[in-house]
Amino acid sequence: MIDELRRLLGDSGVLTDRADMAPFCTDWKNTSHGAAACVLRPKSTIEVAAIMRLCHQAGVPIVPQGGNTSMAAGAIPDASGGQVVLSLSRMNAIRAVDPVGMTIELEAGCILATAKAAALEHGRLLPISFGAEGSAQIGGVVSTNAGGVNVLRYGMTRQMVLGLEVVGADGTVLSGVRHLRKDNAGYDWKQIFIGSEGTLGIVTAAVLRLLPKPRYVVTALLSVPDPQHGLALLKLMQDELGDAISAFELISGFSFGLVEKHFGAKAPVVGDGWFVLLEASASVVGLREGVEAGLEKALTEGIATDGVIAESESQTRAIWALREQITEAELKEGRSLKHDVSVPIPSLPAFLQDATSALATSFPLAKVNAFGHAGDGNVHFNVLVPSDVGAREINRVVHDVVAAHGGSISAEHGIGSYRVAELAHYRSGPELEFARHIKRSLDPLGLMNPGKVLAPWD
Numbered sequence: 001m002i003d004e005l006r007r008l009l010g011d012s013g014v015l016t017d018r019a020d021m022a023p024f025c026t027d028w029k030n031t032s033h034g035a036a037a038c039v040l041r042p043k044s045t046i047e048v049a050a051i052m053r054l055c056h057q058a059g060v061p062i063v064p065q066g067g068n069t070s071m072a073a074g075a076i077p078d079a080s081g082g083q084v085v086l087s088l089s090r091m092n093a094i095r096a097v098d099p100v101g102m103t104i105e106l107e108a109g110c111i112l113a114t115a116k117a118a119a120l121e122h123g124r125l126l127p128i129s130f131g132a133e134g135s136a137q138i139g140g141v142v143s144t145n146a147g148g149v150n151v152l153r154y155g156m157t158r159q160m161v162l163g164l165e166v167v168g169a170d171g172t173v174l175s176g177v178r179h180l181r182k183d184n185a186g187y188d189w190k191q192i193f194i195g196s197e198g199t200l201g202i203v204t205a206a207v208l209r210l211l212p213k214p215r216y217v218v219t220a221l222l223s224v225p226d227p228q229h230g231l232a233l234l235k236l237m238q239d240e241l242g243d244a245i246s247a248f249e250l251i252s253g254f255s256f257g258l259v260e261k262h263f264g265a266k267a268p269v270v271g272d273g274w275f276v277l278l279e280a281s282a283s284v285v286g287l288r289e290g291v292e293a294g295l296e297k298a299l300t301e302g303i304a305t306d307g308v309i310a311e312s313e314s315q316t317r318a319i320w321a322l323r324e325q326i327t328e329a330e331l332k333e334g335r336s337l338k339h340d341v342s343v344p345i346p347s348l349p350a351f352l353q354d355a356t357s358a359l360a361t362s363f364p365l366a367k368v369n370a371f372g373h374a375g376d377g378n379v380h381f382n383v384l385v386p387s388d389v390g391a392r393e394i395n396r397v398v399h400d401v402v403a404a405h406g407g408s409i410s411a412e413h414g415i416g417s418y419r420v421a422e423l424a425h426y427r428s429g430p431e432l433e434f435a436r437h438i439k440r441s442l443d444p445l446g447l448m449n450p451g452k453v454l455a456p457w458d
């Protein structure tokens with residue numbers, strides 16, 4: 001089969017050397033390690049379809065991979081050495097940017113930051129933003145339905161997808177590369193692939209919606225005594241600025257402490273409780289005045305205790321760097337267990353309190369690194385623990401509190417291989433059976449990213 005694949009893709013399209021394959025078999029945290037039979041690097045949808053047909057005939061499992069930035073080890077093969085990694089990175093063309101129709105058509109391997117820069121060259125905004133945007137690829141972003149810091153204003157990736165091209169498990173090409181805002185012609189099949197984490201098909205191209213680039217962007221960093229005051233600030237700012245708020249990130253003092261310890265960067269506001277990074281954007285004048293008025297009210301009413309507004313591009317970058325460096329600082333600090341959870345927005349403070357005290361009771365040595373997209377009810381409740389503490393036990397303590405608050409055990413990172421057991425535990429039987437039904441219909445041989453999202457069935 002490898003010989004046939006080489007004939008199909010050329011020598012550079014098939015990696016079999018262990019050292020060459022190593023980066024494709026380990027996640028960015030260096031905690032999940034697998035082994036692949038080979039790594040395939042097609043250059044076109046036709047090649048992807050041929051690979052899928054071959055694997056289907058031979059019964060070989062496929063692990064699709066984009067930028068390999070998954071937070072849930074979703075793109076790593078298992079340890080058997082029998083799975084094939086299908087990397088989309090050589091299919092990275094920007095096929096078209098349409099500033100009038102406000103769309104961008106991209107191949108799956110295009111890096112998100114490259115796509116955003118191409119849109120900006122035309123005065124258009126692709127508002128999907130997160131720390132790994134310099135490595136994550138469009139196919140991965142679509143397949144994880146990525147969230148990030150602008151969801152509050154623009155929605156998840158799903159809201160940006162107008163068209164998709166997908167190659168199914170048997171090599172069938174579904175061509176839905178349409179630039180349409182309105183398309184109710186039958187079932188909207190692309191929705192089933194968005195967020196399916198490579199378990200149903202291979203995304204080979206996408207058409208994404210663009211927006212006009214806002215003329216004014218104001219970034220502010222504030223300190224608040226606790227998460228409850230953080231939500232009061234959100235309400236106050238929403239009353240003041242309406243939908244101009246494009247990011248509202250709540251960050252614990254512990255998170256900024258990690259950034260200071262590992263990067264030497266200090267928050268430019270006084271406070272030892274919590275922090276809020278707020279971004280507002282609009283094309284009408286008066287945005288800055290609005291933010292200033294909101295900030296003044298918040299300080300007068302004791303909702304915030306200190307605050308700064310960035311005065312320059314470099315100050316804006318410095319404030320965002322403090323936020324984006326949290327993940328790397330956490331990695332440098334040692335072992336951490338990620339909990340990417342969401343609860344209804346008003347329940348966020350109670351969730352934080354309940355989960356923190358539940359952990360303190362069961363695992364007194366655990367430290368909580370909590371930060372995230374409070375404007376979406378999504379917090380990264382990451383737990384730093386010594387290596388002898390079991391991940392499963394910690395996950396259960398946190399996720400039980402999530403369930404008690406009517407929340408989700410994965411707000412934006414997906415299930416991957418990390419949370420398969422947790423999904424099976426917390427999702428209801430009929431919902432899981434419906435998911436298995438979809439999986440069986442689209443991937444009857446169970447070859448698409450096995451062991452991710454759903455537990456294998458007999």
Ligand code: FAD
Binds near residue numbers: 145146149
């Ligand atoms: P990969 O990691 O390669 O793959 C992710 C999943 O998609 C896997 O299941 C894989 O099999 C599947 N897949 C990949 N490409 C395809 C394809 N073409 N067709 C079918 N399936 C495919 N995520 C957020 O949502 N919000 C954040 O704020 C956020 N911040 C992050 C910050 C950092 C520092 C890091 C490292 C990650 C962060 N992430 C965040 C997670 C990650 O960046 C996203 O999940 C991203 O969308 C994954 O893209 P990728 O190309 O790296 O996909």
Ligand code: MLT
Binds near residue numbers: 324
């Ligand atoms: C982020 O928002 O920075 C990431 O999604 C969170 C993480 O590192 O857990």
Ligand code: ZN
Binds near residue numbers: 148372373380
């Ligand atoms: Zn996040």
